[in-house]
Amino acid sequence: MSTRSSRGGGTVSHGSEGYETYGSGRRAPAPDRTGQAEAFDAIGARYDDAFPHKEGQSAAVDALLAGLAPGSRVLEVGCGTGVPTSRQLVDAGHSVVGVDLSAGMLELARKNVPEAEFHQADLASLRPEAGEGAGELGEFDAVTCFFTLLMLPRAEIPAALRLLRSMLRPGGLLALSMVEADLDDAEIPFLGHTIRVSGFLRDELRQVVRDAGLEITGEHTYAYAPASTDVPPEHQLFFNCRRAGK
Numbered sequence: 510m511s512t513r514s515s516r517g518g519g520t521v522s523h524g525s526e527g528y529e530t531y532g533s534g535r536r537a538p539a540p541d542r543t544g545q546a547e548a549f550d551a552i553g554a555r556y557d558d559a560f561p562h563k564e565g566q567s568a569a570v571d572a573l574l575a576g577l578a579p580g581s582r583v584l585e586v587g588c589g590t591g592v593p594t595s596r597q598l599v600d601a602g603h604s605v606v607g608v609d610l611s612a613g614m615l616e617l618a619r620k621n622v623p624e625a626e627f628h629q630a631d632l633a634s635l636r637p638e639a640g641e642g643a644g645e646l647g648e649f650d651a652v653t654c655f656f657t658l659l660m661l662p663r664a665e666i667p668a669a670l671r672l673l674r675s676m677l678r679p680g681g682l683l684a685l686s687m688v689e690a691d692l693d694d695a696e697i698p699f700l701g702h703t704i705r706v707s708g709f710l711r712d713e714l715r716q717v718v719r720d721a722g723l724e725i726t727g728e729h730t731y732a733y734a735p736a737s738t739d740v741p742p743e744h745q746l747f748f749n750c751r752r753a754g755k
Contacts, residue, residue: 540633542610545660548702549589550613556590559700559737563593565729566655569684569747570597572727573651576682580604581650584676586632587657591618591625594653599624606646608635610660632657633665637675651682656745658687659706662694666707670721674752683723683750687714688743689730700739711746723750 549556570593577583581603585595588607595618598605605625609615615627630644639647652673658666673683690708697706709717711730718725727749734742 540631540661540665542631542660545704546610546612548699548704549611551702552700553613554590554617555700556614557592559735559740561736565731565733565745565747566686567593567597568729569655569686569749570594570653572749573653573682573684574598574601577601577603577651582606582648583651583653584608584646584649585625586635586652586654586673587660588618588625588627589614591622591627594655595622595625598653606649608632608644608646632661632669632672635672635676646676648678649676649681650678651684652676653684655684655686656688658685659708660704661707662705663707663709666709667717667721670718670723674722677752679752679755681752683748683752685718685748685750687746689714689746690743698739700737714746715748718748718750722753724753725749726751 579602583598583603583605585598585605585607588595588609591607595605595607599622605622607618607625607627608630609618609627610629610631612629615629618625618627628646634644636642636645637648638645654673658669661669677683688708689711691710692706692708694705694707696703715725725748729747731745731747732742733745
């Protein structure tokens with residue numbers, strides 16, 4: 510949901526359908542993204558000014574690259590401006606598809622990484638089948654999802670992780686990050702706008718990831734202080750994962 514550069518992720522319509530259920534057997538409500546895309550449309554290039562150093566994100570991509578065959582197909586969910594992740598993956602010789610909620614962020618991504626393919630699509634609308642419909646992007650050798658799940662209510666995050674797993678070919682790789690926080694769809698000020706964010710404490714997030722059928726192969730943490738005083742310091746969690754089972 511568009512979250513922060515590579516904080517991004519998205520929906521064409523703010524009430525898009527997705528996730529048949531959240532695992533309860535009942536049909537899940539349509540995701541509510543009201544205001545999220547508009548905030549990132551307005552923030553635009555100021556996002557990279559506020560978050561100029563993304564060492565943890567780049568290190569997680571380096572770990573991902575070490576396990577990828579040449580010319581792999583990689584999906585960046587919440588691509589934001591395309592920097593640094595889509596740029597890093599393209600420069601390593603991989604075929605990159607990025608999706609985001611924010612049309613403004615996607616415009617910047619297409620300029621920053623013209624070699625990649627970008628779509629405005631909701632995470633909830635993604636499907637592992639290849640087709641002409643919105644979100645029908647097919648399967649991938651790897652997926653990156655940096656800070657995008659922050660923008661979802663907690664109840665939606667397990668379903669989102671299961672969906673990301675389904676987008677991976679067997680044995681495929683996922684690089685994931687969140688901010689460690691005990692929050693659920695809480696409104697916070699962010700670069701002059703209000704956004705809604707969720708988070709987990711570290712042990713709980715590990716369990717949520719494993720319950721989604723993902724094996725955690727590595728993790729690291731960073732204490733991050735954004736360049737902007739409009740954004741508080743945060744404790745970032747990075748997981749490198751592999752699709753477990755078939």
